[in-house]
Amino acid sequence: xxxxxxxxxxxxxxxxxxxxxxxxxxxxxxxxxxxxxxxxxxxxxxxxxxxxxxxxxxxxxxxxxxxxxxxxxxxxxxxxxxxxxxxxxxxxxxxxxxxxxxxxxxxxxxxxxxxxxxxxxxxxxxxxxxxxxxxxxxxxxxxxxxxxxxxx
Amino acid sequence: xxxxxxxxxxxxxxxxxxxxxxxxxxxxxxxxxxxxxxxxxxxxxxxxxxxxxxxxxxxxxxxxxxxxxxxxxxxxxxxxxxxxxxxxxxxxxxxxxxxxxxxxxxxxxxxxxxxxxxxxxxxxxxxxxxxxxxxxxxxxxxxxxxxxxxxxxxxxxxxxxxxxxxxxxxxxxxxxxxxxxxxxxxxxxxxxxxxxxxxxxxxxxxxxxxxxxxxxxxxxxxxxxxxxxxxxxxxxxxxxxxxxxxxxxxxxxxxxxxxxxxxxxxxxxxxxxxxxxxxxxxxxxxxxxxxxxxxxxxxxxxxxxxxxxxxxxxxxxxxxxxxxxxxxxxxxxxxxxxxxxxxxxxxxxxxxxxxxxxxxxxxxxxxxxxxxxxxxxxxxxxxxxxxxxxxxxxxxxxxxxxxxxxxxxxxxxxxxxxxxxxxxxxxxxxxxxxxxxxxxxxxxxxxxxxxxxxxxxxxxxxxxxxxxxxxxxxxxxxxxxxxxxxxxxxxxxxxxxxxxxxxxxxxxxxxxxxxxxxxxxxxxxxxxxxxxxxxxxxxxxxxxxxxxxxxxxxxxxxxxxxxxxxxxxxxxxxxxxxxxxxxxxxxxxxxxxxxxxxxxxxxxxxxxxxxxxxxxxxxxxxxxxxxxxxxxxxxxxxxxxxxxxxxxxxxxxxxxxxxxxxxxxxxxxxxxxxxxxxxxxxxxxxxxxxxxxxxxxxxxxxxx
Ligand code: FES
Ligand code: FES
Numbered sequence: 001x002x003x004x005x006x007x008x009x010x011x012x013x014x015x016x017x018x019x020x021x022x023x024x025x026x027x028x029x030x031x032x033x034x035x036x037x038x039x040x041x042x043x044x045x046x047x048x049x050x051x052x053x054x055x056x057x058x059x060x061x062x063x064x065x066x067x068x069x070x071x072x073x074x075x076x077x078x079x080x081x082x083x084x085x086x087x088x089x090x091x092x093x094x095x096x097x098x099x100x101x102x103x104x105x106x107x108x109x110x111x112x113x114x115x116x117x118x119x120x121x122x123x124x125x126x127x128x129x130x131x132x133x134x135x136x137x138x139x140x141x142x143x144x145x146x147x148x149x150x151x152x
Numbered sequence: 153x154x155x156x157x158x159x160x161x162x163x164x165x166x167x168x169x170x171x172x173x174x175x176x177x178x179x180x181x182x183x184x185x186x187x188x189x190x191x192x193x194x195x196x197x198x199x200x201x202x203x204x205x206x207x208x209x210x211x212x213x214x215x216x217x218x219x220x221x222x223x224x225x226x227x228x229x230x231x232x233x234x235x236x237x238x239x240x241x242x243x244x245x246x247x248x249x250x251x252x253x254x255x256x257x258x259x260x261x262x263x264x265x266x267x268x269x270x271x272x273x274x275x276x277x278x279x280x281x282x283x284x285x286x287x288x289x290x291x292x293x294x295x296x297x298x299x300x301x302x303x304x305x306x307x308x309x310x311x312x313x314x315x316x317x318x319x320x321x322x323x324x325x326x327x328x329x330x331x332x333x334x335x336x337x338x339x340x341x342x343x344x345x346x347x348x349x350x351x352x353x354x355x356x357x358x359x360x361x362x363x364x365x366x367x368x369x370x371x372x373x374x375x376x377x378x379x380x381x382x383x384x385x386x387x388x389x390x391x392x393x394x395x396x397x398x399x400x401x402x403x404x405x406x407x408x409x410x411x412x413x414x415x416x417x418x419x420x421x422x423x424x425x426x427x428x429x430x431x432x433x434x435x436x437x438x439x440x441x442x443x444x445x446x447x448x449x450x451x452x453x454x455x456x457x458x459x460x461x462x463x464x465x466x467x468x469x470x471x472x473x474x475x476x477x478x479x480x481x482x483x484x485x486x487x488x489x490x491x492x493x494x495x496x497x498x499x500x501x502x503x504x505x506x507x508x509x510x511x512x513x514x515x516x517x518x519x520x521x522x523x524x525x526x527x528x529x530x531x532x533x534x535x536x537x538x539x540x541x542x543x544x545x546x547x548x549x550x551x552x553x554x555x556x557x558x559x560x561x562x563x564x565x566x567x568x569x570x571x572x573x574x575x576x577x578x579x580x581x582x583x584x585x586x587x588x589x590x591x592x593x594x595x596x597x598x599x600x601x602x603x604x605x606x607x608x609x610x611x612x613x614x615x616x617x618x619x620x621x622x623x624x625x626x627x628x629x630x631x632x633x634x635x636x637x638x639x640x641x642x643x644x645x646x647x648x649x650x651x652x653x654x655x656x657x658x659x660x661x662x663x664x665x666x667x668x669x670x671x672x673x674x675x676x677x678x679x680x681x682x683x684x685x686x687x688x689x690x691x692x693x694x695x696x697x698x699x700x701x702x703x704x705x706x707x708x709x710x711x712x713x714x715x716x717x718x719x720x721x722x723x724x725x726x727x728x729x730x731x732x733x734x735x736x737x738x739x740x741x742x743x744x745x746x747x748x749x750x751x752x753x754x755x756x757x758x759x760x761x762x763x764x765x766x767x768x769x770x771x772x773x774x775x776x777x778x779x780x781x782x783x784x785x786x787x788x789x790x791x792x793x794x795x796x797x798x799x800x801x802x803x804x805x806x807x808x809x810x811x812x813x814x815x816x817x818x819x820x821x822x823x824x825x826x827x828x829x830x831x832x833x834x835x836x837x838x839x840x841x842x843x844x845x846x847x848x849x850x851x852x853x854x855x856x
Binding site for chain 2: 038042075082096120121123125
């Protein structure tokens with residue numbers, strides 16, 4: 001099945017009903033996307049499908065045919081959101097972090113605090129109490145990082 | 153440039169934000185099988201027969217007869233079996249293990265267990281058996297009560313709490329020449345090491361435990377990992393292949409440990425001017441079906457049960473009762489959140505009875521330097537109860553809001569609390585933790601068994617070492633906790649990793665600096681070869697503790713905090729929203745302000761969940777809502793805005809003045825929030841304070 005994965009067209013062979021989460025982790029070797037619950041409750045498995053944040057544990061692989069799928073590995077490591085999460089303490093154990101960053105990315109540039117709170121309500125973090133995550137997202141969109149973050 | 157006190161980039165940050173950090177489920181080994189645990193479905197009884205309802209070809213099957221050593225999960229008492237032999241004591245107790253290379257076949261395999269059921273004990277209050285009993289006595293209780301103008305009694309209850317680390321438990325066991333190596337998500341590598349040695353009958357050097365990146369622990373990966381590692385190891389040894397066991401969320405919630413539920417009864421004698429003259433406290437914890445860590449959880453709970461208050465006549469009696477439920481275990485705070493909830497709600501009830509401002513009552517009774525605690529410990533300059541109270545009251549505008557919101561659906565309440573750093577009593581001396589520091593080509597390498605569970609161990613230890621050696625932070629590396637390569641610096645628990653382990657590292661670095669003769673460590677390594685300095689724990693001077701009588705210095709020092717909660721009651725749904733919390737902590741000095749703040753914010757959020765959301769529904773001895781769909785932890789929308797203040801009062805025997813901060817933030821939110829509910833007029837004495845509880849209390853308030 002064809003799809004665009006982190007910007008590159010790829011052909012992946014997997015059972016169409018396999019969860020996108022497992023296909024990414026097992027067939028594609030992209031273990032940055034995490035499983036926290038397997039039932040759509042925690043958001044640890046959040047990836048972008050055609051720019052929209054989805055829980056990869058709920059999406060059957062067949063559904064992403066010809067779609068653009070973006071995972072944490074597609075951000076390259078130096079995306080302003082990633083840098084800001086490190087600096088502001090947005091990642092503690094790091095288990096929610098990939099999903100959290102992908103969900104934050106889907107909020108678009110310079111989201112208000114209210115928008116962040118509502119937009120991330122499906123992403124559980126047990127470590128931070130979320131304050132550091134808010135600080136990280138807000139900081140990512142300030143200063144030098146912005147133009148890069150807007151480009152994504 | 154010094155890095156202590158600076159928020160340098162955390163050592164594990166880049167890998168975590170890039171999705172490159174390897175958690176146990178991200179790792180595979182060639183030829184690896186998947187493992188599964190078959191568990192008991194009754195709370196109490198005997199196994200009569202086990203029948204395999206599947207074709208066993210291709211499966212590895214393990215039961216208790218495959219255990220080469222002793223069938224125990226070795227911890228305090230060796231009473232918990234790794235696999236049931238005959239007697240079942242709780243639902244979800246492990247009975248049999250299966251492994252297969254195909255996960256679907258593994259999950260489809262059916263095992264039928266026939267039982268001879270017996271009558272279970274669910275109610276800790278009626279349980280005839282106890283895992284541990286403690287009495288703490290000070291002064292003359294009868295005299296105290298005789299003198300009191302007023303006696304206030306109360307009973308307070310707290311429920312189970314599930315850890316919900318976002319990474320579920322998991323291990324991979326790999327058989328290696330005559331021994332076993334396990335890789336897993338854990339807090340205490342040497343606990344697992346010890347448990348495996350006993351279970352497998354292997355010598356020290358044939359068991360190796362390596363930590364993978366843990367996706368959260370909060371105490372939930374303190375003792376249960378020894379069980380899972382044992383299971384994976386048994387399967388791997390029998391299959392002669394690597395075996396991975398990773399729990400799904402439902403199994404993790406259903407089968408592993410939780411916070412001990414409690415019933416705490418208070419009887420307090422006070423003078424009309426507010427002085428507390430007698431305190432009688434009875435603490436009951438539901439220990440569950442095996443001893444595990446209950447004795448030490450009870451111990452910490454009892455020691456904190458009188459709150460941060462001076463009182464000449466005290467009696468605290470604690471009991472950890474047996475029930476036919478999953479053993480309850482370590483969870484951030486370790487008994488103190490339960491008992492500090494009780495005493496702080498009791499304080500507000502006393503204030504109410506006296507017609508006194510709750511702040512004033514606390515000011516009168518708060519511990520000051522020179523006062524003694526219930527165990528007779530004399531407070532030193534490191535006692536900051538009044539300092540945190542004053543700051544929290546001022547900063548939150550408590551007094552003004554308290555007046556302005558009177559009679560509305562908004563409330564403000566506070567809690568004053570403390571938490572002892574490090575193991576209780578003589579625990580640290582008995583642990584005798586060791587740390588090493590080695591010179592390397594690049595600088596130095598820290599060798600400790602203390603794990604990074606998100607709290608920032610690696611970074612904070614590296615800061616302490618860098619500044620002590622006066623070398624750049626970047627030249628300090630931290631070894632992966634691997635029992636074959638690091639000394640036993642003790643478990644990663646009890647708010648001890650910075651203060652206790654960090655202090656030992658500081659001493660290693662001091663000695664290394666002397667021996668470097670003015671050279672940098674890298675330079676020294678290149679000229680003279682490797683140098684390794686190992687140091688063992690030394691207690692601060694003057695610490696005395698008697699385990700038999702529970703008298704003396706229960707902890708080397710305490711950290712102090714005051715939380716102010718602002719809540720709003722929805723008069724239709726009876727939901728209480730916590731709008732804001734002002735959280736003032738004194739823990740010596742933060743080594744890394746961003747990380748320390750992270751501990752406080754995260755712990756406070758867990759406390760908010762404990763107070764109003766997190767409800768473990770027990771049915772027939774097991775968690776009936778073992779799913780994130782119906783066990784709710786705080787989301788962004790449930791977590792209040794947090795105004796965190798870190799006050800400093802450097803502690804001379806902690807590294808760079810630091811004390812412990814990991815657990816402290818968990819102790820205060822529940823009583824602060826419940827006291828804010830009291831301000832609205834709701835006489836709540838339990839958590840979680842769910843809407844149904846509040847609705848009932850609101851009814852009572854109207855009737856009054
Ligand atoms: S794993 Fe997909 S939402 Fe939790
Ligand atoms: S950082 Fe641990 S769950 Fe968010």
